[in-house]
Amino acid sequence: MATVFADHRPVAPAPKQTENGVTYDQGAARATELEPAATSLAQELATASETKSAPAPAVPSPWADKLGKLGKSLLAPVLGILAFLGLWAALAPTVDTSLGALPGPVEVAEQGVALFGEWQASNEAKAEFYAAQDARIAAGTQAMAFDYAGPPTFLDQVVTSLETVALGFVLATVVAVPIGLAAGLSPLFNAAINPLIQIMKPVSPLAWLPIVTMVVSATITSADPMLAKSFVISAIVVTLCSLWPTLINTAVGTASIDKDLLNVGRVLKLGTFQKLTKLVLPSSLPYIFTGMRLSLGVGWMVLIAAEMLAQNPGLGKFVWDEFQNGSSQSLARIMFAVIVIGLIGFLLDRLMMTLQNLVSRNHAV
Structure with a gap:
């Protein structure tokens, strides 16, 4: 039986060579040359190992980013409102009026709740x-129907004020936009009406009211008019005082x-x-809506004074009636009405600004 054995001859060490009289080991020199490359490779492997073992960075969620921005945008207004309410509550007892101390936020809020309760009771x-009238008519004890003659509540007067400013704003827009378009297209027409605009624009609603009252009273002679x-x-x-911003902005646009x-x-x-509908109006719509936004704000401010003097059953008349009433709750009710007037004006402005941004985005030429 033959057995095969491997050749285990010893490996001779690398020969030492002499160069310029210096004896050195060739294998050691070769190892010295490869040492920097080996060190660099080891560092790369270690870095790759650390990268694999380290957790991936968290990707911020878009919803979290939006919530953060929303929180920042709401935090400052909320803090400002709370600071105002705190200052109001602290200083109100120190302010004396003919009806007692100035009401604080709590008293004003209580009167707001009371006004809402009056509206529910009125309904x-x-x-x-x-229901009783229908029963009497069905029984034959009453021949005709009558309208409910109860006094208007606070919410009813808010609705009346909104209807009034809406009518005045629509009339102002209908008058101002065509004149503004004509003034913008014709320099001659613009020069002709510009002095009239500059004279009429600063006239107070209190100056217009007597003139309008006499003209309307002579025009509407029916005992039961539609309005x-x-x-x-x-x-x-409201129309006469609010049409100027729309007219001017339309002419500029x-x-x-x-x-x-x-x-x-x-x-x-x-x-x-075709030129008006396809070229002029699309180009000037952002300016027109800017003017309409300003006109609506002016009209809402003018409305309160007009309703006070014209005795139109709106917020202006409510404030005037409470002032004439002089009860212990009148001042708190007036202050609540002032807050409501401001909130409605703010909401109307936001509404018009939204429409303006929408028109500016979709009708740019």
Whole structure:
């Protein structure tokens, strides 16, 4: 039986060589040359190992980012409101009036709740009145129906004020936009009406009110008109005082249209109506809405004074009646009405600003 054995001859050590009289080991020299490369490779392997073992960085959630921005945007207003309420509550007892100390936030809030309760009670009484009237008519004891004659509540007067300012704002827009378009397209017409605008624009609603009252009273002579005289008077005063911002902004927006755009309209031989609807209005709509936003704010401010003097059943009349009443709750009710007037004005401005941004985004030329 043959057995095969491996050749285990010893490996001879690397020969030592002599160069310039110096004897050195060739293997040691080779190891010295490879040492930097080995060290660099070891560092790369260690870095790769640490990268694999380290957890991946957390990716911020878009919802978390949005919530953070929302929190920052709400924090400052909330803190400002709380600081104002605290200062109001602290200083109110120190301010004396003819009706006692100035009401604080708690007293004003209580009167707001009381006004809401009066509105609920009025609605119940109104429902009972009409139910009883229907029963009498069905039984034959009453020949005709009558309207409920109860006094308007605070919420009813808020609705009346909104209706009044809406009518005045619509009339102002209908009058101001065409005149502004004509003034922007015609420098001659603009020069003709500019002095009148500058004279009429600063006139107070208190100056317009007597004139409007006499004209409306002479015009509406029916015993049962479709719209009450006081309502029409207040709406027209709002129109006269609020149309100027819309008129001026419309004229500026129309005059600033790119002339090349108008030249294109001439080349295409567009008619007057087509030029207005396809070129002029889309270009000037952002300016028009800016003017409408300003006009609505002016109209809401003017409305309160107009309703006070015209005795239109709105927020202005509510404030005046409470002032004339002089009860212990009157001052708190007036202050609550002032807060409501400010909140409604703020909401109307936000509404118009939203419409303005929407129009500016979708109708740019």
